[in-house]
Amino acid sequence: MISVQEYNAAVQEYTKNIFRFLYKALRDEDAVNDLVQDCYLKLWQHRESVNPQKVKAWLFSVAYHALCTHLKTNARSVPLQDSTPLQPVYQQHGWDTRELLEKILNDLPPLQKSILLLRDLEGYEYREIGEILALGESQVKVYLFRARQRVKETINKLEKA
Secondary structure, X not given: OOOHHHHHHHHHHHHHHHHHHHHHHHOOHHHHHHHHHHHHHHHHHOOOOOOHHHHHHHHHHHHHHHHHHHHHHHOOOOOHHHOOOOOOHHHOOOOOHXXXXXXXXXXXXXXXXXXXXXXXXXXXXXXXXXXXXXOOHXXXXXXXXXXXXXXXXXXXXHHHO
């Protein structure tokens, strides 16, 4: 069971990390703020059953599932201002690395992208990522390897073009 003090400590300690994780995937500050708030609402609602030593993993797991739900819900809708096709970043002269990396990450499947961000951006161990995403440690390693390979292949294609 989580006490009020432990809940408040979790809010103080993990909010920035959860926000950063979700923002890297969505790039929509309002949606991310809503999802972060939902994570803490669920933590409060389930405070009786959450292990205080595993609050961080529990929160990231909830955030990941909320992200997946959000992506599925919004996958079919396209805002009118975004409906015109954009020229790919790599075809423009003077593209910067950040834009290119964001495009490559957005092209990854959601699970691979989440694992890559949790490992390389947030610094989680394989075991912790497995707990967050309900995967085995070996599955996490395989998905991470595939994500990195896909990023590398995309960059190599761009260099040859």
